[in-house]
Amino acid sequence: MTTHHHRPESEIALRVKAIESLLVEKGIVDPAALDTIIEHYEHQVGPHVGAQIVAKAWVDPDFKRRLLADGTGAIAELGLTGFSSEHMIVVENTATVHNLIVCTLCSCYPWAILGLPPTWYKSLAYRSRAVIEPRSVLAEFGLVLPDTVEVRVWDSNADLRYLVLPERPDGTDGLSEEALAALVTRNAMIGTAKVQPPSAPTPIAA
Amino acid sequence: MNGPHDLGGMQGLGAIPIEENEPVFHSEWEAKVFAMSFATFSTFFPVDETRHAAERIPAGEYLSASYYERWLAALELLLTEHGWLTPAEIEDRITHLRQTES
Numbered sequence: 001m002t003t004h005h006h007r008p009e010s011e012i013a014l015r016v017k018a019i020e021s022l023l024v025e026k027g028i029v030d031p032a033a034l035d036t037i038i039e040h041y042e043h044q045v046g047p048h049v050g051a052q053i054v055a056k057a058w059v060d061p062d063f064k065r066r067l068l069a070d071g072t073g074a075i076a077e078l079g080l081t082g083f084s085s086e087h088m089i090v091v092e093n094t095a096t097v098h099n100l101i102v103c104t105l106c107s108c109y110p111w112a113i114l115g116l117p118p119t120w121y122k123s124l125a126y127r128s129r130a131v132i133e134p135r136s137v138l139a140e141f142g143l144v145l146p147d148t149v150e151v152r153v154w155d156s157n158a159d160l161r162y163l164v165l166p167e168r169p170d171g172t173d174g175l176s177e178e179a180l181a182a183l184v185t186r187n188a189m190i191g192t193a194k195v196q197p198p199s200a201p202t203p204i205a206a
Numbered sequence: 207m208n209g210p211h212d213l214g215g216m217q218g219l220g221a222i223p224i225e226e227n228e229p230v231f232h233s234e235w236e237a238k239v240f241a242m243s244f245a246t247f248s249t250f251f252p253v254d255e256t257r258h259a260a261e262r263i264p265a266g267e268y269l270s271a272s273y274y275e276r277w278l279a280a281l282e283l284l285l286t287e288h289g290w291l292t293p294a295e296i297e298d299r300i301t302h303l304r305q306t307e308s
Contacts, residue, residue, distance in 0.1 A: 007275070009233070009235075012235055012275065012278065013233070013234070013235040014300055014303055014304065014307075015278070015296070015300060016235040016238050016239055016242075016278065017235075017238075017303060018296055018299035018300045018302075018303055019242065019281070019282065019285070019291070019296060019299075020238055020242060021299060021303075022291055022295060022296065022299055023242060023285075023290070023291070026290070026291075028246070028250075028290055029242055029245045029246065030245075033241075033245055034238065034241040034242065034245060035241075037240070037241040037244050037245060038231070038237045038238075038240070038241050041230060041240070042230045042231070042237070083248075102214075104212070104213050104214030104215075105211050105212060105213070105214075106211060106257060106260065107273070115230065116230055116240075118225070118228050119223060119225055119228060119232075119273065120222050120223050120224050120225070122273045123219075123222060123223050124213055124216075124219045124269065125219040125220050125221060125222050125223065126222050127213040127214070128213040128214065128215060128216040128217070128219045129219065129222070131214045131215055132214075132215045132217075137222060140221060140222045140224065141222070141224065155214065158253070158254060158257060
């Protein structure tokens with residue numbers, strides 16, 4: 001993809017370096033704290049956190065009920081509440097309803113549960129189009145839904161973030177919670193994909 | 207509040223830029239802008255003030271800048287408005303870095 005900057009990349013990098021060096025000199029930011037923040041968002045949080053919540057809901061009907069009734073409370077039970085995910089609503093995809101999450105105003109997203117959002121989620125195209133033509137947006141992700149499926153679009157805001165509980169795919173009856181979590185993708189938890197069944201084992205040549 | 211950020215329903219913004227296996231940050235400067243913003247909005251400015259700063263970016267700039275360029279613009283606006291840095295200090299430091307790095 002192309003990210004168009006209106007200034008050359010090297011100019012922006014120099015500007016950022018100038019600001020950083022001034023803030024560090026003045027004691028406004030601590031360089032070690034900056035490294036810790038970057039490390040946390042690059043390596044600690046990410047879609048694997050949300051995948052645990054989804055897998056738990058798939059195997060534990062009581063948890064699923066609590067998750068859909070009070071997302072914030074149920075996520076707190078698992079100790080997975082965090083910055084930018086303090087108030088959560090979880091919406092369930094079914095055979096007849098498909099949910100899609102957007103933030104038209106900026107990029108509100110449950111950081112503690114899915115990590116930082118991908119570029120497409122923050123793009124002007126997604127933010128503008130998800131609310132007026134969700135089906136064509138989904139088609140760009142390769143997800144074509146029949147007209148009989150209702151599409152519900154949820155616009156996130158500063159105080160309230162959403163998570164999609166995707167449908168559990170067929171052929172996963174015997175899987176452990178951990179194996180189920182491994183199937184759940186970021187896009188499935190935003191609503192731009194479905195969770196795919198585990199790939200069939202390669203048949204042994206007879 | 208209405209403004210260039212209120213994009214819901216706007217037309218003509220093209221295809222969704224989908225990138226497979228996207229890194230969390232695309233460059234070191236993006237990571238630094240994120241971290242400096244995070245460090246300051248959890249200490250010096252309420253996070254809502256950061257959003258408001260991004261929403262005050264002039265429309266032409268808002269619509270042509272990349273995501274972390276908008277964060278950088280918001281960060282600079284807040285740091286200078288609150289008197290932590292002056293625009294002249296930033297420009298002087300850029301000149302200095304350019305000289306020492308070339």
